[in-house]
Amino acid sequence: MTDDDGARRVLGAHWCFVAFFAGIAGYYLVNLLIAAAVNRNVGEFDPLELHDIGPLLLLAFVPNLLLGLGPAAGSWRWGRGLRADFGLTPTWRDVRIGLACGTLALVVGYLLNLMLIAVYGADDVSDSPLTDLADTFDGDTVWLVLAAVIVIAGAPITEELLVRGTLWNALSFHRIPPWVVLVLTSLVFAQLHGEPTRTIALFGQGIAIGLARHLSGRVSAGVIAHAANNLPPAVLLFVAH
Template identity: 70%
Template sequence: MNQDGGVRRVFGAHWAFVAFFAGVAGYHLVTLITAAAVNRQSGDTDPLDLVDGAALLLAFLPNLVLGLGPVVGSLRFGAGLERDFGLRPSWRDVRIGLACGALALVVGYVLNLGVIAVYGGDDVSDSPLTDLPEVSGGGYGWLAAAAAITIIAVPVTEELLMRGTLWNALVHHRVPPWVVLLLTALVFAQLHGEASRTIALFGQGLVLGLARYLSGRTAASVVAHAANNLPPAVLLFTGH
């Protein structure tokens, strides 16, 4: 602890900032490593190409690494996952999360329709999940594992990063709440690296942040994110 309200600093910065950047750095590093390992024969940099069977799960590995920075940072420099983020959902968190998750789905759908109306359907990319049934190796088990990761693990890691560490660090430095909401949504959209879906992802990020804002806890945004990811995860099996 230090004199700054009991908040630990790492390299002179609030530990949550360092944890955030560590998570993002790990994400990009693992993306490069897995892409090189999986696609070394073709030279392609898409980690989904040439994937099948158990290797299908490699597509999710970079995303799972996102949560390592927040977890290690909280355990080493913070007050623990529950006190720092409020990861154990209450019924209030669940209610807020489900409502915001449903709203995020609507917002994403409407914004995507708007982008399609302006630019045409050919210029708007599908969700990366749409490619997974083709590279699953013909096994429902692998698709079920991918769906579980999409609904459970991905919301936890992404929300720990965005509405956890980044949110907490910005709030600590007295950034106005509406600015925190906008910034975390913008970073959330950009992190996905899907240019044609950036507007929709930004809108969904705002709604997921709203869950955190209304509840004051990351658990609500995790529930919202999980609810938002549920339909795409279920649709994995329709393309099987």
């Protein structure tokens, strides 16, 4: 079924809903498969050998990268392509908005984390998983470079396609107020990371990154904001190492 404005409906809803839930389902399914495989075969890995532990730890990023598969497949099947559906090719305006909102996200995340530490104590507020990742590698930076590329480029693209791409488009198509779309997508963004003690900070950062999508009307601005937000943690991979 196709609406007058050319937006394809699947099961009565905008196709982006199907693409969103497909991406989420694939993410959790791959997480389960990897967990089962690692738990079964972990004895075969020697944590003292980098050539073993590097690929093993990078498996943690695979489900995240697959988040973009649902949006990509949906856009190919029912939409007009990633660039037309989501505005994935950045303009200079996207860059300016993205960098501004990414900086805001860093400030918001920093302040909210300070607040959480003041309330709950440093021991009860978890560090970023990237801190443990850096501590695990020993003697070679190849895997750290790959991890940094995924953190700066891979994760922002796939997460933004899913959350500020398919979910945002679907909610907007069904005439959900823009501020509600911003809040809902930020909640999903925070929950998707699976870090309970940092959920409030992630929600605040999600609002800031979502502003890039709201102000520009394009996912590419959100990707740039997300990448800017992830840049300092990625750099810290090497500092901690």
